[in-house]
Amino acid sequence: MSAVSEPAPATDDEAPEPPAPTGVRAVLANVLRALVTLAIVAGIVFAVRTQWSAVKDTITELSWWALLASALFVFLGMGAAVRAWQHALGALEQPIPAFDAARCYLVGQLGKYLPGSVWAFVLQTELVRRAGVSRAAGFITVLVTVGLSTTSALVVGLLGLPALFQVSTAAAIAVIVLVPIALLCAYPPVLTRLVNLALRILRREPLHRPLTMHKIALALGWCAVSWVLYGVHLWLLASSVAGFEFGGLIECVGAIALGMCAGVLVFVVPSGLGVREAVVVAALSPFMDPGVALGLALASRLVFTLCEVFAGVVAATAGSRVLRNALVHEHSRVPRPSEA
Known part of the structure; x- marks a missing residue:
């Protein structure tokens, strides 16, 4: 009779799903999860109420087609961002299915409604871990995806430099200086060394290749595609007031990329509140009254908020194990490097 070999123990690279906590740890984990959820809900409710009181007059004056079309392009931009996130994870030898990537990204985005945008990255790291990626690898991948997103935003944001010069000459010069530095850091040989350095600090094995x-x-x-789609969203809102101009589209694409990038970097305020609006208002001011531009900038943020909340709730609801297994067949999952 042939002996049956014992299964090999799981390695850190295979990143098995961690066992569910038991006893006191389970209670504490559930309490912490509930508190974080309540804090996010409270932050979202506060953001929506504040934004609505400031923008209700503008929203009611916009045509329904402009609101629906702009929301559609926000959703399309989110889809492109999910694809960018998935490709970045795959590049770092941590591939996960598109279904899991969408859940990690969209639900994690809700964390930015807490004071300090860093909470979105913390939540994404935890969700990636639940998707089968080790905590250290998840932390590195989130940092890299944020870096790549920022790099593409700076490059696309060059289209909005004229508007940024109106806000701050120093900030515009900083963008010009940061673009080549960001591109250098995104160059694969350089990025490989940076990632391996971070893994060494975390006492993890370097990348296999x-x-x-x-x-x-x-x-x-895909990051660049998401910025363009977000820019179209802003252009549609502005065009419903000031008319369609191709030059305005270019300004809107650059402004939304720079504004949202600055909102992430200025992480002390929830979702970069106020930073994005300053850049957007400067971009729209040549085409309309500054007061109208501010109303449209706030309307854009409200549309973003509602779309992000809707997408996050749907992704969280669809994240149950039963539904996930029904929608994502096990054979469709991308093999790990050790399994290839």
Whole structure:
């Protein structure tokens, strides 16, 4: 009779799903999860109420088609951002299915409604861990995806430099200086060294193979697509007031990329409140009264908030194990490098 070999123990690279906590740890984990959920809900409710009181007059004056079309492009931009996130994870040897990537990204985005945008990254790291990625690898991948997103935003944001010069000459010069630095850090050989350095600090094994230009370019490309789609969203809102102008579209794409990028970097306020609006108002002011531009900037934020909340709630609801297994067949999951 042939002996049956014992299954090999799981390694850190295979990143098995951690066992569910038991006893006191389970209670504490559930309490903490409930508190975080309540804090996010409270932050969202506060943000929506505050934004509605400031923008209700503008919203009621906008045409229904402009609101629906702009919301559609926000959803499309989120889809592109999810694809960018998934490609970045795959480039870092941590591939997960699109279904899991969407849940991690969309639900994690709700964390930015807490004071300090860093909470979105913390929540995404935890959700990636639940998707089968080790905590250290999840932390690195979130940092890299944020870096790639920021790099693409700076490049696309060059279209909005004229508007940024109106807000702050120093900030515009900083963007010009940061673009080549960001592109250098995103260059695969350099990025590989940075990632391996971070893994060494966390006492984890380095990447099995260097990052490739193809995968990093895909992530950067999808990030750029998301910024363009978000810019179209803003342009549609502005066009319903000031008329359609192609030059306005270019300004809106650059402004939304720079504004949202600055909102992430200025992490002391929830979702970069006020930072994005300053850049957007400067971009729209040549086409309309500054007061109207401010109303549209706030309307854009409200549309974003409602779309992000809707997408996050749907992703969280669809994240149950039963529904996930029904929608994502086990054979569709991307194999780990150790399984290839």
